[in-house]
Every structure is written in C-alpha cells, then in structure tokens.
Amino acid sequence: MLQLDLRKFTEPVGIVRMFLVLLTCICFALVASAGIPNNAASYWAWCMFCWTFCCLFTLLIFILELTSLKTKVPISWDDFTMAFAMLSTLMMVTVSIIYPSFFTCSSCSREIGASVVSWLAFGLYVGEVWLLHRKPGEISGFLSTVPGLLKILETFIACMIFTSLSPEAYKRFPGTQWCVFVYSICFICSLLIILLTISRVMPACMISFEKVVIGFNGVAVALYATAVVIWPLYMFKDNPRPVECEHCPWDNLVVITFMTVINLLVYTTDVAYSVKLVFFSQQGQG
Numbered sequence: 001m002l003q004l005d006l007r008k009f010t011e012p013v014g015i016v017r018m019f020l021v022l023l024t025c026i027c028f029a030l031v032a033s034a035g036i037p038n039n040a041a042s043y044w045a046w047c048m049f050c051w052t053f054c055c056l057f058t059l060l061i062f063i064l065e066l067t068s069l070k071t072k073v074p075i076s077w078d079d080f081t082m083a084f085a086m087l088s089t090l091m092m093v094t095v096s097i098i099y100p101s102f103f104t105c106s107s108c109s110r111e112i113g114a115s116v117v118s119w120l121a122f123g124l125y126v127g128e129v130w131l132l133h134r135k136p137g138e139i140s141g142f143l144s145t146v147p148g149l150l151k152i153l154e155t156f157i158a159c160m161i162f163t164s165l166s167p168e169a170y171k172r173f174p175g176t177q178w179c180v181f182v183y184s185i186c187f188i189c190s191l192l193i194i195l196l197t198i199s200r201v202m203p204a205c206m207i208s209f210e211k212v213v214i215g216f217n218g219v220a221v222a223l224y225a226t227a228v229v230i231w232p233l234y235m236f237k238d239n240p241r242p243v244e245c246e247h248c249p250w251d252n253l254v255v256i257t258f259m260t261v262i263n264l265l266v267y268t269t270d271v272a273y274s275v276k277l278v279f280f281s282q283q284g285q286g
Contacts, residue, residue, distance in 0.1 A: 003067070003068050004066060004067060004068075005065065005066055005067075005068055006066075008062065008065050008066045009066075012131055013128060013131045013132065014062065014065070014066075016124050016127055016128050016131065017058050017059075017061065017062045017128065018062065019124055020054070020055075020058045020088075020121055020124050020125065020128070021055055021058050021059045021062070023117050023118075023120055023121040023124065024051045024052075024054045024055035024058070024121055025051075025055050026114075026117050027051045027114045027117050027118050027121065028048065028051040028052055028055065030110045030111075030113050030114040030117070031044075031047065031048060031051070031099070031110070031111070031114045032048070033110060034103075034108070034110045034111055034114075037102075037103055039102070040102045040103070042163055042164070043098050043099075043102055043163065044099075044102070044103065046095070046098070046163045047095040047098060047099045050091040050092070050094070050095045051095065051118070053088075053091070054088045054091060054092065054121070054125075057084055057088075058084075058088070061081060061084065074199070075198050075199050076197070076198055076199075078132070079197060079198050080198045081132060082129070082132050082133075083148075083152055083194060083198060085125060085128045085129045085132055086129055086149055086152045087152055087155075087156060088125045088128075089122065089125040089126055089128075089129055090152070090153065090156045091156070092118060092119075092121050092122035092125050093122050094156075094160065095118055096115065096118040096119045096121075096122050099111070099114065099115055099118065100112070100115040145277070146273050146277075147213065147270055147273055147274045147277065148194075148197070150266055150269060150270040150273070151190050151193055151194055151270070152194065153266055154186070154187075154190045154220075154263060154266050154267060154270070155187055155190045155191050155194065157259050157262055157263045157266065158183055158186065158187035158190070158263065159187075160255075160259050161183050161256050161259045161260065161263075162183065162187075164252040164255045164256050164259070165180065165252075165256065166249055166252060169235065169249065169252075169253065173234045175230045175231075175233070175234045176230070176231060176234050176235065178226070178227075178230060179226075179227040179230055179231045179260070182223040182224060182226065182227045183227070183260075185223070186220045186223060186224065186263075186267075189216055189220070190220075193213060193216070210274065210277070213274055214271060214274045214275060217267055217270045217271035217274060218271055220267045220271075221264065221267045221268050221271055224260065224263055224264040224267055225264060227260050227264075228260050228261055228264050231256065231257055231260055232257050235253045235256075235257070236253065236257075239253075
C-alpha cells in the first residue's frame, strides 16, 4: 500500500531537492525561450540535456522517497542518490561555465538569468552532497570513497569529450579513431562499475571487486596515455588555429586534448589511491 512520508517536505535534503527541481526547470525554460543559437549547437544541447536530466531525476528521487517506493527498488538507494548528486554537481558546474562563456552578452537578459540560476543550482547540489555524506544509511562503501567518486568524475569527463567530438575530424585518421575507441571503452567500463555497485551485484561475485577495479584502472591509464600522445599529434600537425576563430571547431580539438589529459590524471590518481586502499591499508590492519 502506498504511504506518503510528509516529513520529506521539511527535511533539509527534501527542501534542497524541491528547490533544485524549480531552479533547473527555470534554467531550461529561460534557455528554451531564448531560442537555439547558430554557433556551438552541441554545447547548447549539452546544457539543455544537463538541466533536463537533473530536473527529472531529482524530481523522481523526491517522489520515490515521498511515497516510500524507494524500498521497492532493488538497488542500493543511498549509493544511487549519492552518485546522482555527485554527477549532477559536476554537470551544473560545467554548464554554469560553458553556457555564459558561449551564449551570453550584455543585452541577453534571459541567458544571463539562466546562468545565474544555474550557479545557484550548482551550490544547492554541493549542499545535497554534503547532506548525504552526513546522513547515516546503507552506503555500501565504494561510491562513498575517493575511488568511487573518481569513477563518477571519469565518466563525466568522457561525456564532455563525446560532446566535443566531431566525426568529420576523427574519422580521417586511424590514430584518432583509436583515441575514440579508448574514450568509449573506458567510459563503458567505468559506467558498468558504477551500475554494478548500485545494483548490489558485486557482493555475490566470487572475485575481489576492488582488485578488478585496480586492474581496469591500470589498463585505462595505459590506454589514455596513448590517447594523450596520439590525439594532438594527428589533430594539430599542420593544423594551426584559424585567424578568424571564435568558438570554431578547432577549439573543440583543444577541449578534447585538455579533457584527455585531465582524465589520464584522474585514472592515475584512481589506481594509486585504490592500490593504497586495498593493499597497504589491509597490511596495516593485519
């Protein structure tokens, strides 16, 4: 029988989520009313997707907790909400930087308003992450640790790379096609690790989950190391920045290069921290 938990309307996390639904909806409405821009359409679509995704999933989480239906969902609920809050925080800080950088001007009142509201939403998502960390619950351990949070960051950076990719650019060379393969396979594996953690499948496995993650991280570091060298080698050789280039496709190549380096550093940090957590911490306890 469906039961309403009206305390969710007065709990800090519930209040934050209600405001987040409102703010992300306002962002979407303001940007939609301003129309589709002629330049940087992929970044505009990414911003719209982020606001829509965060709005709908925050509303869904609030409804499931309000009606107590979360107990019927066969996943680790606290792991799921923490992962979503972290992902939404990353999304909001990204769109809050990208949107005003590409689409605002001194006379663009709706665009400026959307940018301000987006920064407010980012602040509230940071608050939600903080509140969830303080909340006692059934968190399984992985997504609440540094390696778990790094996994979320790795998948998010890969999404930013995919947003900036242009088929016309990378299909010309086998080397750049290899880089896209690296981005894709590492993204899929990181996302799979997150989903398996949330779905509570890993405790039933006969192998050590932590050691599997370490092995994958080591492979990902090696793969990204090749992409860091190959991508700029093919993309920028005999390809200087055009004289008239204001948010032109050449800038996307720089973004992908920068994000590739960042994700290499994140994966390296991930494997180093995981090794320390699994091997050295266990030795200390022994």
